[in-house]
Amino acid sequence: MLVISFWAVGIVLIIAQTTLLEYLPLWLGRPDVVFVLVAFIAYRFAWIPGILLVFALSWVLDVVAGIYLGLYPLVCLLAFTALKTLTNKSPVKESTYQIPLVGLSYFLSQIFFYFVNSILLPDMLPEWSWPGALQRTVLVVLSAIPLFILFNRLYEYIQKRRLRGKPPRRRSQRAI
């Protein structure tokens, strides 16, 4: 239920990113909201459902917008793995560090993306811009704040419903 719900949220975000965000002013740029969801999945989901979700969502965005097929899922899976490894049983998992870590991982992802592009498509390499990369990172960090609140609420709501739906365990004869 949790995985399906967040997959649906991801699809809504992909559609919003490829339609509604286009109406934002050009100078402002556009946040990569799907990446924010990838980071949230890394914080809150276990390895297997997390990988499934991240792959399924990044695959869809790759099909809808990608030029070199497979590159965006690769970047997202690497970001997921890095965040998951870093936050697993570590104080970095605390909510104080979550948003800055989203920014850091997004910034590093852009560098990685550029690096892979420079190997695969050296003739078609776009111009690298530090201010541009920083601006996009700031946008992702700013959009991560409300989105994380929203994702957390949805996550907790689904968890509560799931717990409520489960019948209480019967005590065994021995315990009585």
Added chain:
Amino acid sequence: MLITLLLVVGLLLLAAMLGGRFGPPHQFTLDFIGPLQSAVTRTFSGIVNLKNDYVALLNVRAENKQLQAQIDKYLTELGEYREGYSTYRHLQELLGLKDKLTFKPIAARVVGKEPAYWYQTIVVDRGKKDDILEGMIAFAPGGVVGQVMHTADNYSKILLANAPSSAIDAMVQKNRTRGILKGAGEKGFVLQYVLKTADVEVGDFIVTAGIGGVFPAGMPLGKISKIEKKQRGMFQEIEVEPHIDFQKLEYVLLDPTDRKAVLDSMNLSPAR
């Protein structure tokens, strides 16, 4: 279990990256997302249009006068262009050239745009069922929009001409100086490989050169907005402002001529 999953995902990724083919799973995904994008775009653009219409009413009188003046100016210009066109047709007939304007373009609505800096792609609501093929060109009344990159049954993805991975053979309209027009994202285009000795000025129009057979010659691309001549190197650095506002694209026209089939038969298809 985790290792198996990682292996499966890794293999899928590898297949997608190495194959580079837009196979049935990709096409199914595009056909699944396309209608959703279309519904959101239609609804939202309807609301935006309603708001714009209301705001436009407030300034309609002043704008009317301004537009009337512009119409007068354009009618004068149109007269000059008609004269130029008839001279061109006459000369063309004299040279015995065939009229090459054979295609009947198919209109397609833009249902999705990828705003990320790296991609610069759009999704349109025409696909294989409308005889759209990968490699076909997309344009608008203002000039070249891009090239069809991937197609599903009902939707297609177009690589915009201003994408960093796009390169078009172009020329300066006034003196046929050739160069390669590379996409520069939000900055528009950069015209490369134009010698420092070439006579180019800010405001000159850039059109397609027609080399390679993908784009017919003479399609408008943009006009020169900045020229820089550095001491080192043989070439000038030329920035080009696109004629098309890629941000505001709502409809595009697709060229359904069998250009791709011809290129394939000649084994000249551009690498994708």
